Amino acid sequence: MTNTELKETPIIKAHQDMGAKLVDFGGWNMPIHYGSQLDEHHQVRKDAGMFDVCHMTIVDLRGCEVIDYLAKLMANDVAKIADKPGKALYSCMLNNEGGVIDDLIIYFMESAWVRVIVNSSTREKDLAWMRSQIDNMAVDLTERDDLAMIAVQGPNAREFAAKALGDEIAGAQELKPFNALLINSGSDNERFVARTGYTGEDGYEIVCPNSQAEQTWRLLADAGIKPCGLGARDTLRLEAGMNLYGNDMDETQSPLESGLSWTVDFSNENRHFNGRAALEKQKEDGLKYKFVGLILEGKGVLRAHQGVLVEGSENAGELTSGTFSPTMQKAIGFARVPVEANETCQVEIRKKHLNAKIVKLPFVRNGKVLVD
Amino acid sequence: MSDIPQELKYTKSHEWIRVEDDGSLTVGITEHAQGLLGDMVFVELPDVGDEFEAEQDCAVVESVKAASDIYCPVEGEVVAVNEELEDAPEQINVNSYHEGWIFRIQPLKENDLDHLMSPDEYAELVESESH
Numbered sequence: 001m002t003n004t005e006l007k008e009t010p011i012i013k014a015h016q017d018m019g020a021k022l023v024d025f026g027g028w029n030m031p032i033h034y035g036s037q038l039d040e041h042h043q044v045r046k047d048a049g050m051f052d053v054c055h056m057t058i059v060d061l062r063g064c065e066v067i068d069y070l071a072k073l074m075a076n077d078v079a080k081i082a083d084k085p086g087k088a089l090y091s092c093m094l095n096n097e098g099g100v101i102d103d104l105i106i107y108f109m110e111s112a113w114v115r116v117i118v119n120s121s122t123r124e125k126d127l128a129w130m131r132s133q134i135d136n137m138a139v140d141l142t143e144r145d146d147l148a149m150i151a152v153q154g155p156n157a158r159e160f161a162a163k164a165l166g167d168e169i170a171g172a173q174e175l176k177p178f179n180a181l182l183i184n185s186g187s188d189n190e191r192f193v194a195r196t197g198y199t200g201e202d203g204y205e206i207v208c209p210n211s212q213a214e215q216t217w218r219l220l221a222d223a224g225i226k227p228c229g230l231g232a233r234d235t236l237r238l239e240a241g242m243n244l245y246g247n248d249m250d251e252t253q254s255p256l257e258s259g260l261s262w263t264v265d266f267s268n269e270n271r272h273f274n275g276r277a278a279l280e281k282q283k284e285d286g287l288k289y290k291f292v293g294l295i296l297e298g299k300g301v302l303r304a305h306q307g308v309l310v311e312g313s314e315n316a317g318e319l320t321s322g323t324f325s326p327t328m329q330k331a332i333g334f335a336r337v338p339v340e341a342n343e344t345c346q347v348e349i350r351k352k353h354l355n356a357k358i359v360k361l362p363f364v365r366n367g368k369v370l371v372d
Numbered sequence: 373m374s375d376i377p378q379e380l381k382y383t384k385s386h387e388w389i390r391v392e393d394d395g396s397l398t399v400g401i402t403e404h405a406q407g408l409l410g411d412m413v414f415v416e417l418p419d420v421g422d423e424f425e426a427e428q429d430c431a432v433v434e435s436v437k438a439a440s441d442i443y444c445p446v447e448g449e450v451v452a453v454n455e456e457l458e459d460a461p462e463q464i465n466v467n468s469y470h471e472g473w474i475f476r477i478q479p480l481k482e483n484d485l486d487h488l489m490s491p492d493e494y495a496e497l498v499e500s501e502s503h
Contacts, residue, residue: 324413
């Protein structure tokens with residue numbers, strides 16, 4: 001395989017200097033680990049780690065009808081954050097059949113300006129869909145591929161980031177969870193700092209111009225924030241009970257059967273968001289599956305696509321994600337199982353049927369195991 | 373460049389094979405293979421007495437990242453397994469050629485090793501796969 005066509009983030013040089021094992025991640029040459037995925041996982045749970053997430057797609061939506069536009073585009077209700085500068089909202093973007101086109105975070109920046117961060121793997125179809133939905137509304141869509149993003153995560157991440165970046169992120173320490181701040185707005189040193197992440201730990205996602213990303217990364221490393229690869233990012237998000245697009249939901253799955261009902265807001269009857277009718281029909285007909293956490297009781301590792309058998313149900317379930325939890329030292333996963341499922345199930349692993357416990361997500365938050 | 377000991381034989385599926393004095397073969401995965409897989413968290417061993425065909429899957433190693441089948445290099449019977457890996461699969465990461473051995477097999481046929489790769493041939497394979 002040749003690496004010549006892989007896209008690179010502006011931090012690639014630092015990754016190479018810091019010993020990253022680089023892999024093709026959806027067309028990007030990205031660090032999978034810097035030596036040990038397990039060490040990096042523990043580093044984030046116990047101290048502070050950082051991830052290059054420049055591959056993610058930042059989109060700015062501007063215009064006087066941007067809230068109306070998002071009210072139709074998003075399954076969650078953007079009214080919750082409208083007129084609250086910096087406030088973030090997690091939502092699914094659905095097709096008309098109620099399937100998930102992508103999951104994303106929406107930041108209300110200021111009147112007539114909303115920033116949306118979508119997945120890298122879905123970039124093209126997301127942008128095409130979002131453009132097609134503008135119709136003739138007063139909304140202007142700009143992809144911000146001039147911007148880089150670094151996620152610093154862990155109990156000490158915010159403190160170390162403040163030490164490393166000082167005035168560059170002035171005011172960030174006062175941010176409440178799920179809020180963002182624009183610093184030095186409009187200047188060459190503009191920073192967007194959000195107290196969000198994908199690990200279940202406290203931290204920031206820091207957005208800066210591409211040209212300043214490598215230096216920012218090195219300053220953060222000097223302050224004691226260890227570089228972490230996408231391998232640890234996956235085990236961390238799994239422990240934290242956070243869905244991964246393409247694994248845990250996609251265009252053929254409803255958010256209501258993907259553990260994302262809490263993000264679908266039906267409360268305003270007059271808000272006819274894309275997919276609403278399909279989801280209402282699905283609720284009326286009765287959901288067949290629910291989305292749960294699994295813990296394997298014996299030895300082994302849970303993986304996506306393993307079958308799940310539930311007593312008293314003819315329908316089979318399926319793992320959507322699975323791994324070995326470094327924090328719990330057990331195999332964990334997410335599964336879509338028949339609604340009849342209760343406390344236990346069996347997972348098919350290489351023709352064997354192994355017992356697993358069904359639990360409520362998440363498994364781990366803020367360094368603490370939340371399940372028995 | 374990863375370590376490829378001269379005294380061992382290799383397979384294209386990244387197992388190493390050591391010929392023991394009694395004619396049995398000790399099998400593990402190479403330094404290169406453990407590096408690709410990353411941190412090991414689970415090993416499924418065959419049972420002593422199990423018989424396998426050449427190139428049949430006979431064990432599984434799982435890292436945090438992925439599961440990988442281990443293939444039997446020759447037709448034979450399993451005569452020993454490294455039970456320590458059940459509680460300490462990371463031994464494969466620490467030293468894949470010694471503490472990280474997986475199982476030992478007694479070949480059914482004599483001179484059944486001709487198809488295995490020499491260290492040089494294996495080095496070439498590793499080189500070609502990294503481009």
